[in-house]
Amino acid sequence: MRTGQLFRPSRLQWAWRAAFLKPHPCAHRGAWRGMHSEGGPYRAVIFDVGGVLIPSPGRVAAAWEVENHIPSGTILKAMLSGGEGGPWMAFMRGEITTEAFLQEFGRHCSEISETCVPVGSFFSLLTGEQVATQFPVMTEAIARIRAKGLQTAVLSNNFYLSNGKSFLPLDRKQFDVVVESCLEGICKPDPRIYKLCLERLGRQPSESIFLDDLGQNLKAAASLGMHTIKVNDPEAAVKELETLLGFTLRTVVPNTCPVRDTMKISRDPLEKYLRDLLGTQTTGPMELLQFHHGQSNPTYYIRLADHQLVLRKKPPGTLLPSAHAVEREFRIMKALANTGVPVPKVLDLCEDSRIIGTPFYLMEYCPGLVYKNSTLPGLQPSQRQAIYTAMNRVLCKIHSVDFKAAGLEDYGKHGDYILRQVRTWTKQYRASETSTVPAMERLIEWLPLHLPRQQKTTVVHGDFRLDNLLFHPEKTEVLAVFDWELSTLGDPLVDVAYSCMAYYLPPEFPLLPGLSGCDLTQLGIPTAEEHFQEYCLHMGIPPVENWNFYMAFSFFRVAAILQGVYKRSLTGQASSAAAEQSGELIEFLSDLAWEFAVKEGFRVFNEMPATKPSRRSYHVWAGPRPLPSTPGTRSYSSLPESSSAHSSKAALVISPESLPPRARELYRQLEQFMERHVYPAEPELRSHQASAERWTPSPLVEDLKEKAKAEGLWNLFLPLEADPEGKYGAGLTNVEYAHLCELMGMSLYAPEIFNCSAPDTGNMELLVRYGTEEQKARWLLPLLQGRARSCFAMTEPQVASSDATNIESSIREEDGFYVVNGHKWWISGILDPRCQLCVFMGKTDPHAPRHQQQSILLVPMDTPGIKVIRPLTVYGLEDAPGGHGEVLFEQVRVPKDSMVLGPGRGFEIAQGRLGPGRIHHCMRLIGHSERALALMKARVKSRMAFGKPLVEQGTILADIAQSRVEIEQARLLVLKAAHLMDVAGNKAAALDIAMIKMVAPSMAYRVIDRAIQACGAAGLSGDYPLAQFFAWARALRFADGPDEVHRAVVAKMELKRRS
């Protein structure tokens, strides 16, 4: 999928993880008043106080009575006693002093309850700050009503305090009109006080809404024509008011939504838990919302009374081991609270899964700004610069924490952080893998082989990015760093690289709008390099060379995380609806990661030290006669001896003597095996190929195969990068194998004896890389064991097959099967009776984009409909028993699980198959050439012509020199390509692969031709392997793709290169 498609605006609607709160601009008092007015017919809202704006005296009394063991209802009865003339109403009209009221009221209470009632204590509670505080929901509602241009008023039945002031614990500035009963000498439900209020507002009764908690007061208002709302619960009343006015009165918590069905949590046990935790004053209903972000750990907003909290919990369902550890998040934030690192204040960790089904923790809700867009739209360049600097500094603060002093010494293992991380994320990725992502496969192999040598240990955040920071609304100050789920002790540079990911993401990237392609200078944003340099400078560390490794690792890790999110979305466990889309991003991110891996590979390659000379030897045995056992000698450049596979990856080993010990030992063993068994067997094998039994495999080959297997000289070809654990092959790098493969190339029969021959090698690699476990069990194992052989069917007689997009064979779906029809030729190995598998390339969708039409099927050779028409010959040679066959596929039906990787992936697979596989041919061609040159030297030394040995002829000397030079050049190019494949991957080595494919067959063709010429007519005979070498080198100028195609690739790449 193209990135443009991937980032369509419709896909941008989802937020990512900890993007906390970007509050709405404050509706400042009167800011928009007079500009316009909403609210339908209503122009004013009038509020009672007790029970509406602050807790009702009745409710306060009820709680107080319980606490003071006073019979329930005493205070309420005393308030109502005496009606209009009673002490409470007289007090409300301001007719009696506080002292007189308390005396009289106390007496009434004692009469009612028949006990002494300390009314003074109740009065203090009622008027004290702890209780008499305006409900936040009402404060917000009033601000919004006024912001919409409506008037507000207080119509209060209140009283004087002992200090002579009226009791009105409210900010009077919130109201246009304040009417107090004690000042006016009249109180509700007397209609006069309502009229007074309306008069002062200048409104008709019908233009107003009145809120009160007492029915009698509301009845009076309604009889005047006012609209009324009975307030039992302030939240519910505000909702009702919203409906009447037609606009919202509550702050919509940014980035929240109603809790999604799959993420519902039990409200009642949670509410009870919170009330117990927060204390008895937490009246009113609980508001519960879910943040859009929190793909990994679901995150909720809670408002309970005047508490605003954030709850983070583990997701439901079965979880991957050690993931979603909210306990760790809680622990680190608590530990960092006093270290200068800004973190939200954590309140409580609840590990009891019975409350809401999983452990969770609570923290204070922090209002502030979260910048989700890395370009920081709407800000000045200087502000942007300051924000990036603040981000950098806060990261330095995290990495400077003395983790021992903070009690975090055991928060993570010390050392080998990245290796452990690569393993962990590989494991997590595998556990949630839903399809094969080629770049992820390459990274999984590449990362462990390129780990940084030195790693510091500090606290690492693990998910450090701009949108995990909460900024002060007015200053460029980081108020809090969120989302510590991935925090641990580890290499701090991982955080720095991670924080730079946005630089490489496009602005429309859904997870985090990036900066790629933006003019950073104009924006005022430092470049990634500057950002990193500033970090190094501030931390007092030198610049980091393997920066690309850290970037590759960062993108790999995010891709692995997203794979988990995606898998959970498939099972309905993901905490975000958008999690489903994460599947599409995995390939994009892993490709990006791989680009950095390639850059790092080139950096290592370019920084390789210069080489120095050493020795190399080759056998010169030529045919049926015993040959001198003293090897010919050559000198080559080499690096000092390396001791491990890893060191050979980091250096271009150009001599077998400089191979790491294991590869060198294999080379020595192979050399001995060739001398002891292979060269001596050549005459018999050649005779067999010329006999009537030639289409039956030679028993001698089978015998030698068993011997080679027993000596461990088996399946040496499978590159370490395709088989990192050495599960299937010998675990050699491409460079190591290049030396061994060259040695096998000394004899045409050797590769099969070591189970390293084409086309099986390419097919086995294809199965290792792309096959399902079932496909591997059925086909790979017999091939690895040498029990079966295979062929690869691509070329077709009717089309120019050097362009694989021309392939016409069809693969159609029919009744749950694939049906194959096509005409193929030059299919090497298909005539071999051991050939059980045909790796078939055909078109599943001729209308798809050009490179997505082809697919690859695994077709068992015994399927009805496969007809081998004839064997083809190369210069008259049949290459029995495998041969090169022309074959028809007619209505060949195979089960659907025979498809490799999926429909339309054929081109991609063929490229993967033919990368390393084709360079094996080049390696062998170097072997053919060495053998040809050795035969030539032996021959010209022993033959006399015109009175002197042939070796003294100037033309012969010139030919020998020319051949040596050409072999050397080609070998160096083979080794360079192999080395680049090891350190930077097959894709990065594409140019070098194309160059050597262009060079090696022609070079071998020339060297062998000179050798044939020097050997005289014998060179063309069956006594020497030269004629077969020659035919094969010539054939490889097609078989491996025509020279011209490789030349075209090289030229195209060359023209693309910067001069």
Ligand SMILES: Cc1cc2nc3c(=O)[nH]c(=O)nc-3n(C[C@H](O)[C@H](O)[C@H](O)COP(=O)(O)OP(=O)(O)OC[C@H]3O[C@@H](n4cnc5c(N)ncnc54)[C@H](O)[C@@H]3O)c2cc1C
């Ligand atoms: C010994 C041998 C073994 C083989 N084994 C297999 C096998 O196992 N499986 C399989 O599927 N195939 C096999 N092949 C076939 C081989 O892959 C094809 O021959 C090769 O891909 C070329 O295709 P073609 O023969 O159709 O040539 P065409 O595509 O018809 O090309 C003919 C010529 O056109 C010219 N040409 C083509 N493209 C360009 C270009 N871009 N620029 C300039 N000139 C160009 C070249 O001179 C080329 O030689 C084998 C071939 C040989 C000789």
